[in-house]
Amino acid sequence: MRKEIGTFDAFEVTMDKMQGHGILLVAGVPPNPMTIGWGSLGYIWNRPVFQVLVRPTRYTFGLMEDSQAFTVNILPDEYKKQIGICGTRSGQDINKVEACGFKMTKGESTTAFYIQESAIHYECRIIHKHRLEPGTLDLAIIEKYYPIRDFHMVYYGEIVGVFSNAQE
Numbered sequence: 001m002r003k004e005i006g007t008f009d010a011f012e013v014t015m016d017k018m019q020g021h022g023i024l025l026v027a028g029v030p031p032n033p034m035t036i037g038w039g040s041l042g043y044i045w046n047r048p049v050f051q052v053l054v055r056p057t058r059y060t061f062g063l064m065e066d067s068q069a070f071t072v073n074i075l076p077d078e079y080k081k082q083i084g085i086c087g088t089r090s091g092q093d094i095n096k097v098e099a100c101g102f103k104m105t106k107g108e109s110t111t112a113f114y115i116q117e118s119a120i121h122y123e124c125r126i127i128h129k130h131r132l133e134p135g136t137l138d139l140a141i142i143e144k145y146y147p148i149r150d151f152h153m154v155y156y157g158e159i160v161g162v163f164s165n166a167q168e
């Protein structure tokens with residue numbers, strides 16, 4: 001059974017997993033999971049916000065552009081293989097939900113789907129977005145991370161609910 005938890009109660013585990021195998025961003029109908037390793041949690045405009053970065057070359061990018069909401073899903077460690085699939089295969093080519101055997105459910109507070117197997121999931125409403133601006137970005141970062149200049153779009157998701165799987 002899932003229960004709602006405090007907005008930043010899972011901050012530490014979210015950062016740990018994000019910098020570890022990765023966590024899963026889900027957007028679109030039908031929903032497509034994509035592994036992310038970069039993002040931030042905090043307050044902007046006095047609202048709790050989850051910022052995620054998506055390169056325009058991802059299938060997820062088109063889904064995010066057509067969406068008003070997304071979820072961020074933290075999977076238990078035994079889902080390492082599925083997290084690998086979601087970070088190396090594209091929804092353009094395969095149905096990753098099927099390939100991973102995930103069960104998807106519509107969010108409690110948003111229209112976006114979340115992964116039932118997740119230990120924790122965030123439901124977010126997109127309130128702002130912008131493309132990284134190369135003119136004001138550190139040159140060393142541009143050279144290291146953007147050799148083909150595919151600068152990320154940054155999406156600001158107002159966190160409207162955080163839920164934990166009580167079995168975890």
Ligand SMILES: Cc1cc2nc3c(=O)[nH]c(=O)nc-3n(C[C@H](O)[C@H](O)[C@H](O)COP(=O)(O)O)c2cc1C
Pocket residue numbers: 020021022032033034035036037038039053054055057058059060061084086087088089090091092
């Ligand atoms: C650990 C890890 C972290 C990743 N982090 C991001 C990220 O933050 N943003 C991004 O655009 N791609 C990231 N990727 C790459 C995408 O997950 C990958 O290109 C994926 O196949 C795209 O799926 P899609 O085409 O279905 O959207 C990451 C991949 C891995 C393995």
